[in-house]
Amino acid sequence: MPTVSLMHKNLKFELEEGEILFDALDNQGEKLPHGCLAGSCGACRIEITEGAENLKPASAIERDTIEAISENYEKRNGPGSLEARTIRLSCRARVLGDVSIKPLK
Ligand code: FES
Numbered sequence: 001m002p003t004v005s006l007m008h009k010n011l012k013f014e015l016e017e018g019e020i021l022f023d024a025l026d027n028q029g030e031k032l033p034h035g036c037l038a039g040s041c042g043a044c045r046i047e048i049t050e051g052a053e054n055l056k057p058a059s060a061i062e063r064d065t066i067e068a069i070s071e072n073y074e075k076r077n078g079p080g081s082l083e084a085r086t087i088r089l090s091c092r093a094r095v096l097g098d099v100s101i102k103p104l105k
Contacts, residue, residue, distance in 0.1 A: 005100040006030070007049050015095055018056075021046075022090040032090050033103050039092045042069040045104045046093075048086040054097030055088060062092040073104075 001014045004021060015024035022032055022044055035043030039061040048055065058066065066087050073082055087104060 002054065002095050003098050004095060005050075005098075007100050007102040017096055018094055020091065021055075021088075021093045021095055021099075021101070024095065025090075034091060037091045039089055040065055042066075042089065044090040045069055045087055046090050046101045047104045048088055049100045049102060051097060051099035052086040052088075054095065054099050056094035056096055058088065059092060062089050065089060 002017055003012050003014050004025065005012045006025075011030070013025060013028050013030065015021075015028075022034060022037065025032055032046070033043055035041035037044070039059070042065050045066070066089065070082050070087065074080070085104075090101070
């Protein structure tokens, strides 16, 4: 069973392979920041601190939203501020193996 570690809370959850990250944690009582739950607002953005390769590749809508988030984030925080970080949307990301995450503000 894959595990998701919440680095900002020092918590770890087990979930079923293929589950959507947000839904799996919500079902266990852990609410991540969110908005539309449809992949278009970006409110559920998270940084994958370990195990990015253990997520199913992002869909087209998730990629488009992450691209827009990244542009806005770098406008606020400077060019290159997201460099080397892996950003995903918790409402879209399907977990295939162990990952560590933290919400991205
Ligand atoms: S909650 Fe809107 S993109 Fe995930």
